[in-house]
Every structure is written in C-alpha cells, then in structure tokens.
Amino acid sequence: MGGFAGGDEGGFWDVDAIDILIAKQNSHNIKSKKQAKVVIETKNSAYYIKDDVTISIVPHNTTAFTIEGCDDIPLESNTIYKTYKALMELTCASDIEDFFAEHKVLLTQYTPTTSSTSFLLLVKELCNLILSDSELRTIREAAL
Numbered sequence: 001m002g003g004f005a006g007g008d009e010g011g012f013w014d015v016d017a018i019d020i021l022i023a024k025q026n027s028h029n030i031k032s033k034k035q036a037k038v039v040i041e042t043k044n045s046a047y048y049i050k051d052d053v054t055i056s057i058v059p060h061n062t063t064a065f066t067i068e069g070c071d072d073i074p075l076e077s078n079t080i081y082k083t084y085k086a087l088m089e090l091t092c093a094s095d096i097e098d099f100f101a102e103h104k105v106l107l108t109q110y111t112p113t114t115s116s117t118s119f120l121l122l123v124k125e126l127c128n129l130i131l132s133d134s135e136l137r138t139i140r141e142a143a144l
Contacts, residue, residue: 038121046106047126053108055080055118057126060104069107079116079143080105086142087123090135096127116143 039050048056060066065084067075075081088096107115120139124131131139 038125040122040125047122049118049122052118055115056106057103057122058106059102062101062104065100066104067107068104070110079112080119082143083116083120083139086139090139091129096123099127113144116140
C-alpha cells in the first residue's frame with residue numbers, strides 16, 4: 001500500500017524541503033531524459049507540472065479541500081476531488097490532508113480525465129508518495 005518515502009512523519013511540508021526536492025528532481029531529469037518522471041516547476045509560490053499550466057497548487061489557508069476554476073461543477077462530482085478522496089482512502093495519510101489545509105487547487109482549464117491525472121501526479125511528487133502503478137490505476141479508476 002502507498003506511503004511516504006523516507007519516513008518523515010513531521011514537517012515534510014516545509015516549503016524549503018519541497019523546493020529542494022523539486023530542484024533535485026529537475027536536475028535528475030535533465031541528466032536522464034529517458035526516465036518519464038514528472039517535472040514540477042514553481043512560480044509565485046505555485047506548484048505545477050512543467051508544460052501543463054492548466055492545474056496548479058497554490059498556498060491558501062482553508063478548512064476544507066478547495067478547488068477554484070470550475071465553479072459550475074459541484075465539488076462531489078469533480079474528478080479532482082474524487083481523486084483526492086480515493087488517495088486519502090488508499091493512503092490514510094493525514095499529512096496530505098494537512099497539506100491541503102494550507103494549499104488549494106487552481107484550474108485555468110478543466111478536462112476531467114487530464115486534470116485529475118495531473119493532480120494525482122502533482123500530489124504524488126509534492127508529497128513524495130510511494131505508489132505502485134497498480135495503486136495509481138486504482139485511484140484514477142475510482143475518480144472516473
């Protein structure tokens with residue numbers, strides 16, 4: 001079952017630690033283009049997948065999981081929200097919940113399948129989650 005790499009139960013969400021992780025990941029991807037790893041970029045405190053600026057995760061104090069940019073879709077019907085719920089059910093990771101108490105999802109374009117997949121990949125990398133391909137498929141299927 002999925003979990004966190006490194007066993008760091010406390011304080012992983014330190015912004016400096018995330019920025020260091022992203023820098024390491026990006027430098028590794030430059031050296032090895034054969035590896036299909038997600039490249040996360042930051043701009044103005046927002047995290048997004050390189051070449052996909054349709055979804056980003058930005059700082060925001062909130063009491064609940066928040067998505068902005070697709071107001072015409074009820075939260076419970078949104079595939080990003082369903083992906084979040086499936087991820088929480090699989091990992092039971094309160095750190096993910098804590099992270100989204102300080103961040104929100106911001107969409108400039110919403111395509112159910114693409115947006116939820118991008119969201120899952122972003123969270124997996126930002127939270128340093130160890131999830132098998134099978135677990136990722138299970139989460140994606142639960143969201144659709």
